[in-house]
Amino acid sequence: MIAVKELTKKYGSTEVLHGLTFSVPDGQVTGFLGPNGSGKSSTMRCILGLDTIGKGEVTFNGKPLSSYRAQRPHIAGALLEPTWYMPSHSARAHIRSIAQAAGISQSRADECLELVGLADVQKRKIKKFSLGMKQRLGLAVALLGDPQHLILDEPVNGLDPEGVHWMRGLIRSSAAEGRAVLVSSHLLHEMELTADRLVVIGKGSLIGEYTMDEFLRTGAQPTIRMRVADPDSFVDATSRLDGVNLTRQTDGSLEFASEAPDLDRRLGELARDTGAVVLEMAPQRAGLEQKFLDATGQAVEYRTQDRRGQ
Numbered sequence: 001m002i003a004v005k006e007l008t009k010k011y012g013s014t015e016v017l018h019g020l021t022f023s024v025p026d027g028q029v030t031g032f033l034g035p036n037g038s039g040k041s042s043t044m045r046c047i048l049g050l051d052t053i054g055k056g057e058v059t060f061n062g063k064p065l066s067s068y069r070a071q072r073p074h075i076a077g078a079l080l081e082p083t084w085y086m087p088s089h090s091a092r093a094h095i096r097s098i099a100q101a102a103g104i105s106q107s108r109a110d111e112c113l114e115l116v117g118l119a120d121v122q123k124r125k126i127k128k129f130s131l132g133m134k135q136r137l138g139l140a141v142a143l144l145g146d147p148q149h150l151i152l153d154e155p156v157n158g159l160d161p162e163g164v165h166w167m168r169g170l171i172r173s174s175a176a177e178g179r180a181v182l183v184s185s186h187l188l189h190e191m192e193l194t195a196d197r198l199v200v201i202g203k204g205s206l207i208g209e210y211t212m213d214e215f216l217r218t219g220a221q222p223t224i225r226m227r228v229a230d231p232d233s234f235v236d237a238t239s240r241l242d243g244v245n246l247t248r249q250t251d252g253s254l255e256f257a258s259e260a261p262d263l264d265r266r267l268g269e270l271a272r273d274t275g276a277v278v279l280e281m282a283p284q285r286a287g288l289e290q291k292f293l294d295a296t297g298q299a300v301e302y303r304t305q306d307r308r309g310q
């Protein structure tokens, strides 16, 4: 487990992380979300000891990363941006030199290239690699030490749909094997499919730490969308229901929201009692994107101007 406690970070005299505390438990994927400039990359660099920390501490299984010395590649693997490489080196030369410096066997380096699907192009110069191939190579390097903790900054950047699908599988299986995985992404739908839990930050401060279900449920009224054959008469009948808010949608469907947990049963019984022909009935839940915008609305540093001035 990675534990981040009261982490502060300054660039010059400007403090950009203000006492962040959160954890990245084993066996789960923790998504790391925040608007642009909120401090995700800085936090990841501090966790890995690549940037100096102001106050606070970061521990891996209860100990600072610096105390692991030679075992370090087995404790933490990371894919950060930008990945350092020599353009004229082949993928194989690149990963083999890093493996050698870390005391890891050449055969493990080859195995990692295989794992990320680069075995066939291992002799090609990295300068000829696409962004997605460089991401795969960066991941191969992160996996070299078969680390217990994985830290991935925007890992699906530049990947095509097949690559995104593959990366999701790799992240999920890494956690399923017991690793603690911290992953940032701007692709919120992707995060919804990949992460078990979320750490959300804004302007260098923690907004919250949630399970994915908790985050998607918070603040939302249960809502059900219905399509019925004769919406007008069904709308009249719904005046019998207490505490239910109705919104008529432009496509003719009806959206019912209520704090009551038995909204689906009440609507179903009403349809039965009034003989309404139900064409569709489905619970709605706010997606991660809407939840993210709601949670971080006050903490956005760089906001797009709405051209309509609204």
Ligand SMILES: Nc1ncnc2c1ncn2[C@@H]1O[C@H](COP(=O)(O)OP(=O)(O)OP(=O)(O)O)[C@@H](O)[C@H]1O
Binding pocket: 011, 016, 034, 035, 036, 037, 038, 039, 040, 041, 042, 043
């Ligand atoms: N090397 C640096 N020197 C000075 N300020 C920096 C440096 N790196 C980051 N910052 C500042 O620290 C703050 C956090 O930046 P950081 O890159 O960590 O955010 P982020 O959440 O990763 O952003 P994004 O989503 O856009 O990648 C920003 O205000 C940024 O301008």
